[in-house]
Amino acid sequence: MHSLPVFLRLAGRPVILTGDGEAAEAKRRLLERAGARIVDENDQGARIAIVSDGDEATAERLRVRGILVNATDNPDLCDFTLPAIVDRDPVLIAIGTGGASAGLAKALRQRLEALLPARIGALAQALFNARPAIRARWPDAGERRRAIDAGLSPGGAIDPLNERAAAGLAGWLCGPDVAQTSRLEVVHLSSNDPEDLTLRAARLLGEADRIYHHADVPDTILHRARADAVHILVTCPPEALEPGLSLLLVLRN
Known part of the structure; x- marks a missing residue:
């Protein structure tokens, strides 16, 4: 990871723009959308700068x-680099290539824009508002994470790619408990x-909740x-399994 x-x-913080x-x-x-206070390079309080013309002397x-x-x-x-952004406030998806290709980042952003429902931000806000109820329903952190994972899975009650997912949140909270199963999957790596x-x-x-692996993985x-x-x-x-999904990774020789 580069x-x-x-x-x-x-919001309210000074950012130098030249x-x-x-x-x-x-x-x-872009900076105004983020609420930044744009200043010139003489500002002594700024800790971030964008040199829009790439001028080497200014940057140095x-x-x-x-x-x-x-x-x-x-x-x-x-x-730092500025990513291509998919904005579904409060959901933000940033796509970066480390400066290798802004065109590629843009193309990926356009694909994701078409894929993600406009109301995915409403789902995020609904999940935030429901945090006390979610914690009350599933007090155990592991159980809570598995319940959320199941709800957000493809076809789940709050599948984020379903335009009506936010409306289904109340029904998901009142729905049946996720079965507390222990499962081991063996993955043979080629x-x-x-x-x-x-x-x-x-x-x-x-x-997976746990990754069992040999030393050569x-x-x-x-x-x-x-x-x-x-x-x-x-x-x-492993001889005994804890609740949730466990993986055993084995590298084929």
Whole structure:
């Protein structure tokens, strides 16, 4: 991973913007949408800057001051890049290529724009508003996560690709409990290259609560798992399983 994606809260905060023309105006509109206070490079309170014309001297001058800089079309001078954005407030999807191709990021954004329902933001807000009720219904964190995963799964009561998902939230909260099953799936890896993962293996990695793996399974594969999944080094399958989905990753020789 070449960069750490983050979402910055810029409302009311100073952000330096330099340069003129269409590129500068596009960046200005983006910053204004985020609520930033746009200032010139003399502002001593700013910690972020966008050099819209990619000017090397300006970028270096700002970086010497400890300011994080984005220099348009000059990736070597960028401390951060600006992604293509799918905006379904409060849902934001950022697509970045590390400055490799803005065109590719734009094409992916357009595909996602067509895929995601306009009301997916309403679902996110409804889930936020329902947090106390969700915690009361499923007090155990693991049980709660599995219930939410089941509800948001394809065809689930609150499937995010269903335009009416937000309206189905109340029914989901009052619906039957998710069965607390223990399940072990064995995934035989054909190589140590994550690009060779099957669609099934990639899906299971994204869903599993625990990842049992042999020592020869590389980090590049393990990094495809959920960030909060537990990784357990083993030499043989586990004898007992905890509730939820467990994976055993085995690299074929």
